[in-house]
Every structure is written in structure tokens, then in C-alpha cells.
Amino acid sequence: MGLLPLFEWLGQSPVGIFMRQSTYAFPVAEMIHLLSLAILGGVILLIDLRALGLGLAGQTPGGLAEQLRPLLVGSLVVSVVSGVLLLSDEAIKCYYNPAFRAKMLFLALAVVFYFAVQDRFFLVERGGGSVAAKCAGVVSLLLWLSVGLAGRAIGLI
Amino acid sequence: MLEQFCQWLYDSAIGIGIRESIWVFPIIETVHVLGITLLVGTVAILDLRLLGVVLKREPVARVAGSVLPLTWAGFGVMFVSGFLLFWSEAAQSYANPAFRIKLVLLLLAGLNPLIFHFTIYRTVGDWNHRIVTPLGARLAGLFSLTLWGGIICAGRAIAYFQK
Numbered sequence A: 001m002g003l004l005p006l007f008e009w010l011g012q013s014p015v016g017i018f019m020r021q022s023t024y025a026f027p028v029a030e031m032i033h034l035l036s037l038a039i040l041g042g043v044i045l046l047i048d049l050r051a052l053g054l055g056l057a058g059q060t061p062g063g064l065a066e067q068l069r070p071l072l073v074g075s076l077v078v079s080v081v082s083g084v085l086l087l088s089d090e091a092i093k094c095y096y097n098p099a100f101r102a103k104m105l106f107l108a109l110a111v112v113f114y115f116a117v118q119d120r121f122f123l124v125e126r127g128g129g130s131v132a133a134k135c136a137g138v139v140s141l142l143l144w145l146s147v148g149l150a151g152r153a154i155g156l157i
Numbered sequence B: 001m002l003e004q005f006c007q008w009l010y011d012s013a014i015g016i017g018i019r020e021s022i023w024v025f026p027i028i029e030t031v032h033v034l035g036i037t038l039l040v041g042t043v044a045i046l047d048l049r050l051l052g053v054v055l056k057r058e059p060v061a062r063v064a065g066s067v068l069p070l071t072w073a074g075f076g077v078m079f080v081s082g083f084l085l086f087w088s089e090a091a092q093s094y095a096n097p098a099f100r101i102k103l104v105l106l107l108l109a110g111l112n113p114l115i116f117h118f119t120i121y122r123t124v125g126d127w128n129h130r131i132v133t134p135l136g137a138r139l140a141g142l143f144s145l146t147l148w149g150g151i152i153c154a155g156r157a158i159a160y161f162q163k
Helices: A004-012 A014-021 A025-051 A061-089 A091-095 A098-122 A131-154 B002-011 B013-020 B024-050 B060-095 B097-118 B120-127 B135-161
Strands: none
Touching: A004 A014, A004 A061, A004 A091, A014 A025, A014 A061, A025 A061, A025 A098, A025 A131, A025 B024, A025 B060, A025 B135, A061 A091, A061 A098, A098 A131, A131 B024, B002 B013, B002 B060, B013 B024, B013 B060, B024 B060, B024 B135, B060 B097, B060 B120, B097 B120, B097 B135, B120 B135
């Protein structure tokens, strides 16, 4: 079964109807999306740089990731919720948009890589200086950057 | 005077070039957003430390020392790319209320750390390890978060007021 019915349902839902009818809902959701992205981007950057041996010198990569986890998860949740609101405004259009599809793919990869691989295996190292940990940091940064670039492209395609 | 200058920028070869190219404007815009993410995302960590929300066990000066070079890099990227975007839209930006608000907020966001560094931050040695920082430091963090958040919102609103 394809995902199209889900997108159709979202577009026809009261939320989607509200987003299309309201003058301010879309811009406001967009601003919230951008604000949460800035926080998310900053947190990811600091954690990944720490994995590369840069940034907050007093922190182990694992310690830093643990302390910033509430901020990471919080900003991720806000950006996903605001993103779903934006999506509901033009769900079918997004469904067929290659940039949107690429963004969702990168987002899934970035989230899974961060929580299932990076956080569990590479950030727990005390020094975080191993080559594998550094590679994981670079992969994470590139995945999140791809999410951002694909996201920007949605409006251009 | 300022209006003529904006018109002159707008009519210049570079202004026209950025405006009329299909790819240049969106590319600069993307770089601009990445620069803002770098700037705001990193300064927010310091602001939240000043407010005692994150990295509570980390000394304030160390957070500032490791975060601010990234913030400045983000500022450089944001400023240069932002000026190029302005260059191509200067005639419209001049009269754009969101753009005007954004510039005022930018000025305030610039003054805030200046005041912070020359007043309360001078005594950082006394409260470096404290979770609850002095009122002045907490206010600086709060102003910074509010102003940069406002700048992102006003910046996004520019496009809605354009033309």
C-alpha cells in the first residue's frame, strides 16, 4: 500500500483545512519550524564537533550528548510537529515533490543514524578520538545538512 | 538619501545579476539560512547556559569560549550572504516593514553582547561555576534568545511583505 492515502487524509483533515483557510497559520508554523531548526542545528553541530574532538573541551562526547539530549529531542519534536502542519497545507503537492521525498529519506536516515548508531556506539567513548567516532560525526553532520538542503529545495521545485 | 542608495544598489550590475539568475538567489538564500542556524543555534546554547537550562556543570567561560567562535563564523556567513540578498532587493527592502524591524532587532542583538561583555561578564570568574548566574547574565541570555528569535521571524516575514 502506498502512502498517498495518508497524505490525502492529512490534506483533508480539519488541520489541513485550517492551515489553508487561515492567513497567518502557515507563516507562523514556518517561523516555529525555522526557530526549532536553528536550535536543532546548533545542538547537532556541537555534539558532532565534539565527536570530532572539537568544541567543548571539558566534555566527553557522551556527556555532552546526554546533557543536550532534552534540547535535541525537544527541538526535533517541535520541528516535526510544525513540519506536519506545513505539510498538511499542501500534502498532495509535497507527496509528488522529489525534494520533499529526499528530505524525508534523509531525515529518517539522520534520526536513525543518530539515535541507533551515533548515540549508542560512538558518543559513549570517553575520549571520542577514534577514527570510527570521527567518521560517525562526519556522517551525522552530512545527513543533517542534506535534510536542510532538501528542505530548502522543496519550495524551489 | 538612504532610499537613493538602495535604488542605486538595486540597479547595479551585481544587484540585477543576483536578481535575474535562476540559481544564484536561492543558493545565497540557502547559505544565509545555514549561517543563521550556525549563529543562532550556537549562541542559544550559551544563552541557555546563562539561564541555567543546559550544560549546568560546565563553567560559563568555557561554554562561551567554545561556542562563540562558531557563532562568529555563522555571523560572518549570515552577514555577507544577507548583504548580497539585500543588494538584489534593496529597492523593495527599503520600504519593507519586516526588513526594517529586522535591522532594528539586529542592532539590538549586537548591542546586547557588547553590554554583556563590558559589564557583568567582567566578573565571570566569580560566577563561572554557578548554575544560577547573576541577574544581568540571565537577562543577557533572555534578550539574546528573544532578539535572535525575533530576527528569524522578521527575516522570514520579509518575503511576505515583498513587492
